[in-house]
Amino acid sequence: MKLSKIVFAVAAVVTVVFIACSPNNVTVENGYKKYFxxxxxxxxFGIFDNGTGQFTIYNLSRFKDSSYLPASTFKIVNSLIGVETGRVTNEKMVIKWDGVVRVMPGGDTAHGWNKDLTMEEAFAASALPYYQEVARRIGKDTMQLWIDSLQYGNKQLGSAIDSFWINNSLKISPDEQLGLVKRLYFGQLPFQKRTQDIVKKMMIRENNANYQLAYKTGLGFKENGNLIGWIVGWIEENKHPYFFVLNAEGPSDAKMMDARMNILKGILKEQGFFEGKR
Structure with missing residues (x-):
């Protein structure tokens, strides 16, 4: 899609206003502290019951008023923009491995990254190199147009088109993250239905007779060296969706990949999910 067409498309949509919690629809749940x-x-942690319009939130001030680098949760938006602009044809599009062997923060080889990948494989493996190449193909001007249209976080890309979501230029609040995935679920973002359907399908990680669990994780470092972990997505039971966001912080050596999933699964299980009875 040419830049002029993108400008028209962005101008033609109403600016997305993310879901916002307010005192009259929020239950503060301090009991979730034990999981952290x-x-x-x-x-x-916050979860939104779409049927009742109610939030249940632990640490409300951090949920509403603090912003953090999105890290790999930005792959949701990077995918949307890539497909919408034609830089990515669909979830099966392969980007060749550049031959550089990447190593994870713990020192292990990133086996899931060091090979040719389709977009759906890169999304599942959270492969940074694939999405850095997607961002470069999109280009800074086009990326900025879509980020502005979405009103995504602080809308700051900085100078590096292939790392702004991991270098603390771009930041977003947990409240805004939840709003984004809710609108993706219902096809309400300013992208074509096909584009949103592709990304929504990539987010589904567990799907069985009792529930569907869809999410994207993120992991990155704050300016002070602390580790930030994200999980954003939804759980659906009996055609009833609940949207959630987890934002966690710890020292640079925190076992964040395990911690964030332990917290998410612990809270959801406490709330009666995974049995198909919600």
């Missing part, structure tokens, strides 16, 4: 303590991290 057990995993030696701090943070916030």
């Amino acid at each position: 303590d057990e995993n030696k991290v701090t943070g916030t």
